[in-house]
Each structure stands twice: as C-alpha cells, then as structure tokens.
Amino acid sequence: MSRMTESDVHSALSRAPNWSESGDSIQRTIRLPDFKASIAFVNAIAVQAERMNHHPDILIRYNKVTLTLSTHDAGGLTQKDFDLAATIDRMAPSETPA
Numbered sequence: 001m002s003r004m005t006e007s008d009v010h011s012a013l014s015r016a017p018n019w020s021e022s023g024d025s026i027q028r029t030i031r032l033p034d035f036k037a038s039i040a041f042v043n044a045i046a047v048q049a050e051r052m053n054h055h056p057d058i059l060i061r062y063n064k065v066t067l068t069l070s071t072h073d074a075g076g077l078t079q080k081d082f083d084l085a086a087t088i089d090r091m092a093p094s095e096t097p098a
Helices: 006-014 035-052 079-091
Strands: 020-022 025-031 057-061 064-069
Touching: 006 020, 025 079, 035 057, 035 064, 035 079, 064 079
Parallel strands: none
Antiparallel strands: 020 025, 025 064, 057 064
C-alpha cells in the first residue's frame, strides 16, 4: 500500500475527528473506566488488528489507552491506518474524553 499525500491525510483526518496527526502517524487517546476495562479494550483491538494484519502501537496508562497508527512498510500513513482507526472508533465507548 502506498503512502498517502499530505492532502490525502488531511482529507482523511476530516473524517476521523477523534484522531490527530503526530509526525508520520495518527494518534488517539481513549479514557476508560479503569485498568481492567483498558485491558479488555486493548484485547478487543488486538483481535481486529490481527484480522486486518495491521498492528497499532499501544500505550496503556491505567484508564487511558493511546493508540498510534502508521504503516511502517510505507514509511508513513496509508489507507490501512484510517481503516483501522475507523474500526477502533466503532469499538470505543461512546463517551471517551481523554
């Protein structure tokens, strides 16, 4: 999959308002009720990431999960990142202020 142009990235980000650009990646932090909920959420993401063969960088800080997406083989962002971001958005709790 080829790397997206900066214009394509900005267009895709307009359809992914919970995500922000961070260098050659996109990132989102999701607040969950507690550590146990964070781990369950990460485990659910892992199943989908494996199915999609695209694996996020994940940071867990008690009740906050930060996900960073980038297609390392392409050296930046591709449609795979935004596809996984959309999947994560559908899985995230409805009220997720970070």
